[in-house]
Amino acid sequence: MYLAELVDAPVLQAGSRIGHVVDVRLFVPRHTEGQRVGTPEVFGVVVCPRRTGSFLGFERTDARAPALLAAFFRWRARGSFLVLWDDLAAVSKDAVELRPEAMRWSPALA
Amino acid sequence: MKKIFAVALGILTAIGGFLDIGDIVTNAVVGSRFGWSLAWVVVVGVAGICVFAHMAGKVAAVSGRATFELIRERLGPRMALANLSASFFINLLTLTAEVGGIALALQLASSVNYLLWVPVAAFAVWLVVWRVGFELMENVTGLIGLLLIGFAVAFFLLGPDWGELGRQAAQLMPTQESPATYWFYAVALFGAALTPYEVFFFSSGAVEEGWSVKDLGQSRLNVLVGFPLGGFLSLAIAGCAALALLPIGVEVGTLSQVVLPVAEAGGTLLLVAIILGIVAATFGAALETTLSAGYTLAQFFGWTWGKSKAPAQAARFHTTMIVCLVIGLGVLATGVDPVMVTEVSVVFSAVALPLTYLPILIVANDPDYMGEHVNSRALNVAGQAYFGLILVAAVAAVPLMIVTGVGQ
Numbered sequence: 001m002y003l004a005e006l007v008d009a010p011v012l013q014a015g016s017r018i019g020h021v022v023d024v025r026l027f028v029p030r031h032t033e034g035q036r037v038g039t040p041e042v043f044g045v046v047v048c049p050r051r052t053g054s055f056l057g058f059e060r061t062d063a064r065a066p067a068l069l070a071a072f073f074r075w076r077a078r079g080s081f082l083v084l085w086d087d088l089a090a091v092s093k094d095a096v097e098l099r100p101e102a103m104r105w106s107p108a109l110a
Numbered sequence: 111m112k113k114i115f116a117v118a119l120g121i122l123t124a125i126g127g128f129l130d131i132g133d134i135v136t137n138a139v140v141g142s143r144f145g146w147s148l149a150w151v152v153v154v155g156v157a158g159i160c161v162f163a164h165m166a167g168k169v170a171a172v173s174g175r176a177t178f179e180l181i182r183e184r185l186g187p188r189m190a191l192a193n194l195s196a197s198f199f200i201n202l203l204t205l206t207a208e209v210g211g212i213a214l215a216l217q218l219a220s221s222v223n224y225l226l227w228v229p230v231a232a233f234a235v236w237l238v239v240w241r242v243g244f245e246l247m248e249n250v251t252g253l254i255g256l257l258l259i260g261f262a263v264a265f266f267l268l269g270p271d272w273g274e275l276g277r278q279a280a281q282l283m284p285t286q287e288s289p290a291t292y293w294f295y296a297v298a299l300f301g302a303a304l305t306p307y308e309v310f311f312f313s314s315g316a317v318e319e320g321w322s323v324k325d326l327g328q329s330r331l332n333v334l335v336g337f338p339l340g341g342f343l344s345l346a347i348a349g350c351a352a353l354a355l356l357p358i359g360v361e362v363g364t365l366s367q368v369v370l371p372v373a374e375a376g377g378t379l380l381l382v383a384i385i386l387g388i389v390a391a392t393f394g395a396a397l398e399t400t401l402s403a404g405y406t407l408a409q410f411f412g413w414t415w416g417k418s419k420a421p422a423q424a425a426r427f428h429t430t431m432i433v434c435l436v437i438g439l440g441v442l443a444t445g446v447d448p449v450m451v452t453e454v455s456v457v458f459s460a461v462a463l464p465l466t467y468l469p470i471l472i473v474a475n476d477p478d479y480m481g482e483h484v485n486s487r488a489l490n491v492a493g494q495a496y497f498g499l500i501l502v503a504a505v506a507a508v509p510l511m512i513v514t515g516v517g518q
Binding site: 004007053054056057063065066067068071091 | 167184185186187189456468472475476477484485487490493498
Protein backbone atom coordinates (compact mmCIF):
# COMPACT_ATOMS: atom_id res chain seq x y z
CA MET A 1 0.00 0.00 0.00
CA TYR A 2 1.19 3.48 -0.85
CA LEU A 3 0.86 6.22 1.76
CA ALA A 4 -0.74 8.46 -0.86
CA GLU A 5 -3.68 6.04 -0.97
CA LEU A 6 -4.45 6.94 2.64
CA VAL A 7 -5.04 10.58 1.77
CA ASP A 8 -8.76 11.29 1.37
CA ALA A 9 -9.74 7.98 3.05
CA PRO A 10 -12.75 8.33 5.36
CA VAL A 11 -11.99 8.15 9.09
CA LEU A 12 -14.26 6.17 11.37
CA GLN A 13 -14.51 6.05 15.13
CA ALA A 14 -17.01 3.94 17.08
CA GLY A 15 -18.80 3.15 13.83
CA SER A 16 -19.46 6.73 12.71
CA ARG A 17 -17.59 8.81 10.18
CA ILE A 18 -15.70 11.70 11.78
CA GLY A 19 -13.77 13.04 8.81
CA HIS A 20 -11.13 12.35 6.18
CA VAL A 21 -7.39 11.83 6.19
CA VAL A 22 -5.84 15.03 4.82
CA ASP A 23 -2.19 14.40 5.57
CA VAL A 24 0.22 11.74 6.80
CA ARG A 25 3.01 12.81 9.14
CA LEU A 26 6.41 11.21 9.01
CA PHE A 27 9.16 11.30 11.60
CA VAL A 28 12.81 11.34 10.58
CA PRO A 29 15.37 10.75 13.35
CA ARG A 30 17.36 13.94 13.86
CA HIS A 31 21.10 13.86 13.51
CA THR A 32 23.21 15.87 15.94
CA GLU A 33 24.31 18.41 13.32
CA GLY A 34 20.73 19.27 12.47
CA GLN A 35 20.77 17.09 9.35
CA ARG A 36 17.82 14.74 9.10
CA VAL A 37 19.02 11.24 8.32
CA GLY A 38 17.75 7.70 8.68
CA THR A 39 14.62 5.91 7.56
CA PRO A 40 11.41 7.97 7.92
CA GLU A 41 8.74 6.40 10.13
CA VAL A 42 5.01 7.04 9.89
CA PHE A 43 4.13 9.10 12.94
CA GLY A 44 0.42 9.69 12.53
CA VAL A 45 -2.37 10.92 10.29
CA VAL A 46 -4.08 14.32 10.21
CA VAL A 47 -7.87 14.13 10.17
CA CYS A 48 -10.13 16.95 9.04
CA PRO A 49 -13.92 16.93 9.57
CA ARG A 50 -14.36 18.11 5.97
CA ARG A 51 -12.71 17.12 2.75
CA THR A 52 -10.57 20.21 2.44
CA GLY A 53 -7.37 18.98 0.86
CA SER A 54 -3.90 20.21 1.68
CA PHE A 55 -3.00 22.79 4.34
CA LEU A 56 -0.68 24.37 1.72
CA GLY A 57 2.01 24.75 4.36
CA PHE A 58 -0.10 26.79 6.78
CA GLU A 59 -0.02 24.00 9.38
CA ARG A 60 3.35 25.42 10.46
CA THR A 61 2.94 27.89 13.29
CA ASP A 62 5.53 30.25 11.77
CA ALA A 63 3.68 30.45 8.43
CA ARG A 64 1.62 33.59 9.09
CA ALA A 65 2.01 35.51 5.84
CA PRO A 66 0.25 36.63 3.73
CA ALA A 67 -2.16 37.29 6.57
CA LEU A 68 -5.51 36.98 4.77
CA LEU A 69 -4.58 33.76 2.97
CA ALA A 70 -3.09 32.26 6.14
CA ALA A 71 -6.28 33.08 8.03
CA PHE A 72 -8.42 31.63 5.24
CA PHE A 73 -6.50 28.35 4.99
CA ARG A 74 -6.43 27.97 8.80
CA TRP A 75 -10.19 28.56 8.88
CA ARG A 76 -10.71 26.00 6.13
CA ALA A 77 -8.76 23.42 8.15
CA ARG A 78 -10.51 24.21 11.44
CA GLY A 79 -11.32 21.21 13.64
CA SER A 80 -8.43 19.17 12.22
CA PHE A 81 -6.45 16.97 14.56
CA LEU A 82 -3.50 14.63 14.56
CA VAL A 83 -3.90 10.97 15.54
CA LEU A 84 -0.81 8.91 16.32
CA TRP A 85 -0.26 5.77 14.27
CA ASP A 86 -0.55 3.60 17.40
CA ASP A 87 -4.06 4.95 17.95
CA LEU A 88 -5.31 3.55 14.64
CA ALA A 89 -7.24 0.31 14.99
CA ALA A 90 -7.44 -0.60 11.30
CA VAL A 91 -5.94 0.90 8.15
CA SER A 92 -6.96 0.30 4.55
CA LYS A 93 -7.40 2.58 1.57
CA ASP A 94 -11.18 2.36 1.97
CA ALA A 95 -11.24 3.57 5.56
CA VAL A 96 -9.13 4.35 8.60
CA GLU A 97 -10.59 3.29 11.94
CA LEU A 98 -9.53 5.02 15.15
CA ARG A 99 -9.42 3.29 18.54
CA PRO A 100 -12.24 4.49 20.79
CA GLU A 101 -9.72 6.00 23.22
CA ALA A 102 -7.55 7.65 20.48
CA MET A 103 -6.07 10.98 21.57
CA ARG A 104 -6.64 14.01 19.31
CA TRP A 105 -3.49 16.14 19.12
CA SER A 106 -3.01 19.57 17.61
CA PRO A 107 -1.99 19.32 13.93
CA ALA A 108 0.19 22.44 14.17
CA LEU A 109 3.89 22.08 13.37
CA ALA A 110 6.32 24.18 15.37
CA MET B 111 30.32 49.93 -18.39
CA LYS B 112 29.68 46.27 -19.06
CA LYS B 113 27.30 46.23 -16.15
CA ILE B 114 25.35 49.24 -17.39
CA PHE B 115 25.09 47.55 -20.76
CA ALA B 116 23.76 44.35 -19.16
CA VAL B 117 21.18 46.32 -17.16
CA ALA B 118 20.06 48.28 -20.23
CA LEU B 119 19.85 45.12 -22.30
CA GLY B 120 17.70 43.43 -19.64
CA ILE B 121 15.29 46.35 -19.56
CA LEU B 122 15.11 46.71 -23.34
CA THR B 123 14.37 43.02 -23.86
CA ALA B 124 11.71 43.21 -21.13
CA ILE B 125 9.97 46.03 -23.06
CA GLY B 126 10.08 44.10 -26.33
CA GLY B 127 9.19 40.86 -24.57
CA PHE B 128 6.19 42.32 -22.78
CA LEU B 129 4.12 42.71 -25.92
CA ASP B 130 2.75 39.69 -27.73
CA ILE B 131 -0.10 39.04 -30.16
CA GLY B 132 -2.60 39.13 -27.27
CA ASP B 133 -1.56 42.63 -26.19
CA ILE B 134 -1.30 43.94 -29.75
CA VAL B 135 -4.70 42.67 -30.92
CA THR B 136 -6.65 43.28 -27.72
CA ASN B 137 -5.38 46.82 -27.27
CA ALA B 138 -6.17 47.70 -30.89
CA VAL B 139 -9.66 46.18 -30.70
CA VAL B 140 -10.36 47.99 -27.45
CA GLY B 141 -8.97 51.28 -28.76
CA SER B 142 -11.13 51.13 -31.87
CA ARG B 143 -14.29 50.44 -29.88
CA PHE B 144 -13.81 52.12 -26.50
CA GLY B 145 -11.05 54.66 -27.11
CA TRP B 146 -9.03 55.09 -23.95
CA SER B 147 -11.92 54.33 -21.63
CA LEU B 148 -10.28 51.00 -20.71
CA ALA B 149 -6.81 52.52 -20.32
CA TRP B 150 -7.10 52.06 -16.56
CA VAL B 151 -7.15 48.27 -17.06
CA VAL B 152 -3.76 48.41 -18.80
CA VAL B 153 -2.36 50.38 -15.85
CA VAL B 154 -3.85 47.94 -13.32
CA GLY B 155 -2.75 44.93 -15.39
CA VAL B 156 0.83 46.17 -15.79
CA ALA B 157 1.13 46.81 -12.05
CA GLY B 158 -0.23 43.28 -11.55
CA ILE B 159 2.30 41.63 -13.84
CA CYS B 160 5.04 43.60 -12.06
CA VAL B 161 3.93 42.20 -8.68
CA PHE B 162 3.56 38.66 -10.06
CA ALA B 163 6.77 38.55 -12.12
CA HIS B 164 8.74 40.18 -9.32
CA MET B 165 7.64 37.45 -6.89
CA ALA B 166 8.17 34.65 -9.44
CA GLY B 167 11.64 35.95 -10.34
CA LYS B 168 12.55 36.24 -6.68
CA VAL B 169 11.35 32.70 -5.91
CA ALA B 170 13.33 31.34 -8.86
CA ALA B 171 16.51 33.28 -8.02
CA VAL B 172 16.49 32.49 -4.28
CA SER B 173 15.25 28.89 -4.26
CA GLY B 174 16.62 27.90 -7.67
CA ARG B 175 13.33 26.09 -8.27
CA ALA B 176 10.89 26.65 -11.10
CA THR B 177 7.17 27.30 -10.88
CA PHE B 178 5.73 23.86 -11.55
CA GLU B 179 8.15 22.03 -9.26
CA LEU B 180 6.91 24.27 -6.47
CA ILE B 181 3.26 23.95 -7.45
CA ARG B 182 3.50 20.19 -7.25
CA GLU B 183 5.34 20.31 -3.96
CA ARG B 184 2.93 22.77 -2.34
CA LEU B 185 -0.42 21.60 -3.73
CA GLY B 186 0.24 17.86 -3.76
CA PRO B 187 0.21 15.75 -6.94
CA ARG B 188 -3.55 15.58 -7.45
CA MET B 189 -4.47 19.26 -7.18
CA ALA B 190 -1.29 20.14 -9.04
CA LEU B 191 -2.32 17.87 -11.91
CA ALA B 192 -5.61 19.75 -12.30
CA ASN B 193 -3.62 22.95 -12.20
CA LEU B 194 -1.15 21.63 -14.78
CA SER B 195 -3.91 20.51 -17.15
CA ALA B 196 -5.57 23.93 -17.15
CA SER B 197 -2.32 25.88 -17.40
CA PHE B 198 -0.96 23.62 -20.13
CA PHE B 199 -4.12 23.97 -22.20
CA ILE B 200 -4.14 27.78 -21.95
CA ASN B 201 -0.47 27.87 -22.85
CA LEU B 202 -1.15 25.73 -25.93
CA LEU B 203 -3.92 28.13 -26.94
CA THR B 204 -1.56 31.09 -26.52
CA LEU B 205 1.13 29.26 -28.50
CA THR B 206 -1.35 28.71 -31.34
CA ALA B 207 -2.29 32.40 -31.28
CA GLU B 208 1.36 33.50 -31.39
CA VAL B 209 2.24 31.24 -34.35
CA GLY B 210 -0.87 32.56 -36.10
CA GLY B 211 0.30 36.09 -35.28
CA ILE B 212 3.70 35.50 -36.92
CA ALA B 213 1.95 34.18 -40.02
CA LEU B 214 -0.46 37.14 -40.17
CA ALA B 215 2.40 39.62 -39.84
CA LEU B 216 4.31 37.83 -42.61
CA GLN B 217 1.19 37.97 -44.77
CA LEU B 218 1.11 41.74 -44.28
CA ALA B 219 4.72 41.94 -45.36
CA SER B 220 4.44 39.61 -48.35
CA SER B 221 0.81 39.42 -49.52
CA VAL B 222 1.24 35.63 -49.40
CA ASN B 223 -1.69 33.99 -47.58
CA TYR B 224 -1.00 33.47 -43.88
CA LEU B 225 -1.91 29.77 -44.08
CA LEU B 226 1.20 29.24 -46.19
CA TRP B 227 3.30 31.05 -43.58
CA VAL B 228 2.00 28.99 -40.63
CA PRO B 229 4.19 25.90 -41.24
CA VAL B 230 7.19 28.13 -41.99
CA ALA B 231 6.66 29.99 -38.71
CA ALA B 232 6.24 26.80 -36.66
CA PHE B 233 9.33 25.24 -38.24
CA ALA B 234 11.38 28.37 -37.55
CA VAL B 235 10.25 28.37 -33.92
CA TRP B 236 11.29 24.75 -33.53
CA LEU B 237 14.64 25.42 -35.19
CA VAL B 238 15.41 28.30 -32.81
CA VAL B 239 14.29 26.33 -29.76
CA TRP B 240 16.58 23.53 -30.82
CA ARG B 241 19.68 25.39 -32.03
CA VAL B 242 19.93 28.93 -30.66
CA GLY B 243 21.30 29.79 -27.20
CA PHE B 244 18.91 31.11 -24.59
CA GLU B 245 20.34 34.61 -24.18
CA LEU B 246 20.85 35.20 -27.90
CA MET B 247 17.24 34.17 -28.56
CA GLU B 248 15.92 36.50 -25.84
CA ASN B 249 18.06 39.46 -26.81
CA VAL B 250 17.44 39.33 -30.56
CA THR B 251 13.64 38.96 -30.37
CA GLY B 252 13.44 41.49 -27.53
CA LEU B 253 15.51 44.12 -29.29
CA ILE B 254 13.81 43.79 -32.68
CA GLY B 255 10.49 43.79 -30.82
CA LEU B 256 11.43 47.27 -29.66
CA LEU B 257 10.47 48.45 -33.16
CA LEU B 258 6.94 48.41 -31.78
CA ILE B 259 7.90 51.81 -30.36
CA GLY B 260 6.69 52.77 -33.84
CA PHE B 261 3.17 52.65 -32.38
CA ALA B 262 4.15 55.43 -29.98
CA VAL B 263 5.67 57.39 -32.88
CA ALA B 264 2.49 56.93 -34.94
CA PHE B 265 0.40 57.96 -31.94
CA PHE B 266 2.21 61.29 -31.67
CA LEU B 267 2.23 61.79 -35.47
CA LEU B 268 -1.55 61.39 -35.46
CA GLY B 269 -1.69 64.52 -33.30
CA PRO B 270 -3.51 63.21 -30.25
CA ASP B 271 -6.40 65.28 -29.00
CA TRP B 272 -5.45 65.06 -25.33
CA GLY B 273 -8.70 66.58 -24.17
CA GLU B 274 -10.74 63.92 -25.95
CA LEU B 275 -8.45 61.07 -24.86
CA GLY B 276 -8.52 62.36 -21.29
CA ARG B 277 -12.30 62.53 -21.42
CA GLN B 278 -12.42 58.91 -22.64
CA ALA B 279 -10.01 57.76 -19.94
CA ALA B 280 -12.06 59.45 -17.24
CA GLN B 281 -15.39 58.19 -18.59
CA LEU B 282 -15.67 54.69 -17.18
CA MET B 283 -18.59 53.40 -19.23
CA PRO B 284 -19.11 54.58 -22.80
CA THR B 285 -22.78 54.77 -23.73
CA GLN B 286 -22.55 53.26 -27.21
CA GLU B 287 -21.49 49.80 -25.91
CA SER B 288 -23.27 47.55 -23.42
CA PRO B 289 -21.82 47.21 -19.89
CA ALA B 290 -21.28 43.46 -20.44
CA THR B 291 -19.14 44.14 -23.53
CA TYR B 292 -17.20 46.80 -21.67
CA TRP B 293 -16.42 44.43 -18.79
CA PHE B 294 -15.68 41.56 -21.18
CA TYR B 295 -12.94 43.65 -22.77
CA ALA B 296 -11.75 44.78 -19.34
CA VAL B 297 -11.18 41.09 -18.46
CA ALA B 298 -9.58 40.41 -21.86
CA LEU B 299 -7.13 43.31 -21.47
CA PHE B 300 -6.31 42.17 -17.95
CA GLY B 301 -5.69 38.64 -19.23
CA ALA B 302 -3.52 39.97 -22.06
CA ALA B 303 -1.34 41.90 -19.62
CA LEU B 304 -1.08 39.02 -17.14
CA THR B 305 -0.59 35.95 -19.36
CA PRO B 306 0.45 32.91 -17.28
CA TYR B 307 3.17 31.83 -19.70
CA GLU B 308 5.06 35.04 -19.02
CA VAL B 309 5.56 33.83 -15.49
CA PHE B 310 6.47 30.18 -16.27
CA PHE B 311 8.89 31.51 -18.77
CA PHE B 312 10.27 34.23 -16.56
CA SER B 313 10.96 31.91 -13.64
CA SER B 314 12.15 28.92 -15.70
CA GLY B 315 14.35 31.27 -17.73
CA ALA B 316 15.84 32.54 -14.49
CA VAL B 317 16.71 28.96 -13.57
CA GLU B 318 18.10 28.36 -17.09
CA GLU B 319 20.30 31.43 -16.83
CA GLY B 320 21.41 30.34 -13.33
CA TRP B 321 20.19 33.41 -11.46
CA SER B 322 21.08 33.69 -7.80
CA VAL B 323 20.36 36.10 -4.98
CA LYS B 324 22.87 38.61 -6.37
CA ASP B 325 20.83 38.90 -9.58
CA LEU B 326 17.74 40.05 -7.68
CA GLY B 327 18.48 43.72 -8.35
CA GLN B 328 18.68 43.16 -12.10
CA SER B 329 15.50 41.09 -12.04
CA ARG B 330 13.68 43.84 -10.17
CA LEU B 331 14.85 46.51 -12.63
CA ASN B 332 13.85 44.44 -15.68
CA VAL B 333 10.38 43.99 -14.29
CA LEU B 334 9.76 47.36 -12.70
CA VAL B 335 11.13 49.44 -15.58
CA GLY B 336 10.72 47.18 -18.63
CA PHE B 337 7.12 46.06 -18.09
CA PRO B 338 5.68 49.55 -17.44
CA LEU B 339 7.40 50.78 -20.62
CA GLY B 340 5.81 47.80 -22.42
CA GLY B 341 2.49 48.90 -20.91
CA PHE B 342 3.11 52.37 -22.30
CA LEU B 343 3.34 50.82 -25.78
CA SER B 344 0.05 48.99 -25.12
CA LEU B 345 -1.57 52.36 -24.44
CA ALA B 346 -0.02 53.73 -27.64
CA ILE B 347 -1.55 50.85 -29.66
CA ALA B 348 -4.97 51.53 -28.14
CA GLY B 349 -4.40 55.26 -28.66
CA CYS B 350 -3.60 54.84 -32.37
CA ALA B 351 -6.84 52.92 -32.87
CA ALA B 352 -8.76 55.46 -30.80
CA LEU B 353 -7.46 58.35 -32.91
CA ALA B 354 -7.64 56.84 -36.38
CA LEU B 355 -10.37 54.17 -36.28
CA LEU B 356 -12.89 55.04 -33.55
CA PRO B 357 -14.05 58.29 -35.22
CA ILE B 358 -14.74 56.54 -38.54
CA GLY B 359 -16.41 53.56 -36.90
CA VAL B 360 -13.92 50.85 -37.93
CA GLU B 361 -13.86 48.01 -35.41
CA VAL B 362 -10.55 46.13 -35.53
CA GLY B 363 -10.99 42.52 -36.62
CA THR B 364 -7.79 41.84 -38.55
CA LEU B 365 -4.09 42.54 -38.10
CA SER B 366 -4.09 44.82 -41.14
CA GLN B 367 -6.56 47.07 -39.33
CA VAL B 368 -4.26 47.08 -36.29
CA VAL B 369 -1.48 48.63 -38.37
CA LEU B 370 -3.75 50.90 -40.43
CA PRO B 371 -3.24 53.96 -38.17
CA VAL B 372 0.52 53.44 -38.41
CA ALA B 373 0.44 53.48 -42.22
CA GLU B 374 -1.77 56.56 -42.15
CA ALA B 375 0.49 58.47 -39.77
CA GLY B 376 3.99 57.33 -40.68
CA GLY B 377 3.85 55.94 -44.19
CA THR B 378 5.64 52.92 -45.56
CA LEU B 379 8.85 53.18 -43.54
CA LEU B 380 7.07 53.18 -40.18
CA LEU B 381 4.76 50.43 -41.39
CA VAL B 382 7.74 48.24 -42.29
CA ALA B 383 9.26 48.87 -38.86
CA ILE B 384 6.00 47.95 -37.11
CA ILE B 385 5.51 44.77 -39.13
CA LEU B 386 9.06 43.72 -38.32
CA GLY B 387 8.36 44.54 -34.68
CA ILE B 388 5.18 42.44 -34.70
CA VAL B 389 7.02 39.50 -36.31
CA ALA B 390 9.75 39.73 -33.65
CA ALA B 391 7.32 40.14 -30.74
CA THR B 392 5.08 37.26 -31.80
CA PHE B 393 8.08 35.11 -32.70
CA GLY B 394 9.60 35.80 -29.29
CA ALA B 395 6.31 34.96 -27.59
CA ALA B 396 5.92 31.81 -29.72
CA LEU B 397 9.37 30.71 -28.52
CA GLU B 398 8.46 31.50 -24.92
CA THR B 399 5.16 29.63 -25.03
CA THR B 400 6.75 26.64 -26.78
CA LEU B 401 9.43 26.48 -24.10
CA SER B 402 6.79 27.01 -21.40
CA ALA B 403 4.91 23.95 -22.66
CA GLY B 404 8.07 21.90 -22.18
CA TYR B 405 8.89 23.56 -18.85
CA THR B 406 5.51 23.00 -17.21
CA LEU B 407 5.22 19.34 -18.16
CA ALA B 408 8.86 18.47 -17.44
CA GLN B 409 8.88 20.29 -14.11
CA PHE B 410 5.69 18.60 -12.99
CA PHE B 411 6.82 15.08 -13.88
CA GLY B 412 10.42 15.61 -12.82
CA TRP B 413 11.93 15.14 -16.30
CA THR B 414 15.25 16.65 -17.29
CA TRP B 415 14.53 20.05 -18.79
CA GLY B 416 16.33 23.05 -20.15
CA LYS B 417 16.98 24.76 -23.42
CA SER B 418 20.70 24.18 -22.99
CA LYS B 419 20.13 20.41 -22.89
CA ALA B 420 20.42 18.64 -26.23
CA PRO B 421 17.33 16.71 -27.40
CA ALA B 422 19.07 13.43 -26.58
CA GLN B 423 19.60 14.50 -22.96
CA ALA B 424 16.13 15.93 -22.44
CA ALA B 425 14.14 13.87 -24.92
CA ARG B 426 10.73 14.24 -23.27
CA PHE B 427 11.14 18.00 -22.83
CA HIS B 428 11.99 18.47 -26.51
CA THR B 429 9.31 16.03 -27.69
CA THR B 430 6.66 17.94 -25.73
CA MET B 431 7.61 21.13 -27.54
CA ILE B 432 7.51 19.50 -30.97
CA VAL B 433 4.12 17.91 -30.25
CA CYS B 434 2.71 21.24 -29.04
CA LEU B 435 3.92 23.04 -32.17
CA VAL B 436 2.34 20.34 -34.33
CA ILE B 437 -0.97 20.68 -32.44
CA GLY B 438 -0.89 24.46 -32.86
CA LEU B 439 -0.16 23.98 -36.53
CA GLY B 440 -3.10 21.58 -36.84
CA VAL B 441 -5.49 24.02 -35.17
CA LEU B 442 -4.43 26.86 -37.48
CA ALA B 443 -4.63 24.57 -40.54
CA THR B 444 -8.38 24.28 -39.97
CA GLY B 445 -8.57 27.89 -41.15
CA VAL B 446 -9.75 29.26 -37.80
CA ASP B 447 -9.10 33.01 -37.59
CA PRO B 448 -5.90 33.57 -35.56
CA VAL B 449 -7.28 36.89 -34.29
CA MET B 450 -10.25 34.99 -32.84
CA VAL B 451 -7.89 32.43 -31.28
CA THR B 452 -5.99 35.34 -29.74
CA GLU B 453 -9.11 36.93 -28.28
CA VAL B 454 -10.19 33.61 -26.76
CA SER B 455 -6.69 32.91 -25.45
CA VAL B 456 -6.44 36.16 -23.48
CA VAL B 457 -9.82 35.51 -21.85
CA PHE B 458 -8.82 31.99 -20.83
CA SER B 459 -5.53 33.38 -19.56
CA ALA B 460 -7.58 35.35 -17.08
CA VAL B 461 -9.45 32.15 -16.11
CA ALA B 462 -6.25 30.17 -15.46
CA LEU B 463 -4.29 32.91 -13.75
CA PRO B 464 -5.22 32.18 -10.10
CA LEU B 465 -3.86 28.64 -10.52
CA THR B 466 -0.29 29.81 -10.91
CA TYR B 467 -0.55 33.07 -9.00
CA LEU B 468 -1.63 31.54 -5.68
CA PRO B 469 1.23 29.02 -5.30
CA ILE B 470 3.79 31.72 -6.17
CA LEU B 471 2.27 34.08 -3.59
CA ILE B 472 2.36 31.35 -0.93
CA VAL B 473 5.91 30.18 -1.68
CA ALA B 474 7.22 33.76 -1.82
CA ASN B 475 6.20 33.94 1.86
CA ASP B 476 7.68 30.60 2.88
CA PRO B 477 10.90 31.00 4.89
CA ASP B 478 11.85 27.37 4.15
CA TYR B 479 12.34 28.34 0.49
CA MET B 480 13.04 32.05 0.73
CA GLY B 481 14.98 32.56 3.99
CA GLU B 482 15.30 36.29 4.62
CA HIS B 483 13.92 37.11 1.15
CA VAL B 484 10.27 36.43 2.01
CA ASN B 485 7.79 39.06 0.79
CA SER B 486 7.69 42.36 2.61
CA ARG B 487 4.44 43.45 4.21
CA ALA B 488 3.81 46.03 1.48
CA LEU B 489 4.34 43.44 -1.27
CA ASN B 490 1.90 41.12 0.50
CA VAL B 491 -0.75 43.83 0.67
CA ALA B 492 -0.38 44.36 -3.09
CA GLY B 493 -0.06 40.61 -3.74
CA GLN B 494 -3.28 39.80 -1.90
CA ALA B 495 -5.20 42.70 -3.40
CA TYR B 496 -4.22 41.42 -6.83
CA PHE B 497 -5.18 37.89 -5.89
CA GLY B 498 -8.68 39.18 -5.11
CA LEU B 499 -8.81 41.01 -8.43
CA ILE B 500 -7.50 37.98 -10.35
CA LEU B 501 -10.16 35.77 -8.75
CA VAL B 502 -12.94 38.19 -9.74
CA ALA B 503 -11.63 38.36 -13.33
CA ALA B 504 -11.31 34.56 -13.50
CA VAL B 505 -14.85 33.97 -12.27
CA ALA B 506 -16.36 36.67 -14.49
CA ALA B 507 -14.48 35.77 -17.68
CA VAL B 508 -16.49 32.83 -19.07
CA PRO B 509 -19.98 34.19 -18.20
CA LEU B 510 -19.05 37.52 -19.84
CA MET B 511 -17.73 35.70 -22.89
CA ILE B 512 -21.00 33.78 -23.25
CA VAL B 513 -23.27 36.77 -22.59
CA THR B 514 -21.45 38.97 -25.10
CA GLY B 515 -20.77 36.25 -27.70
CA VAL B 516 -16.99 36.86 -27.40
CA GLY B 517 -17.41 40.61 -27.31
CA GLN B 518 -19.58 41.00 -30.40
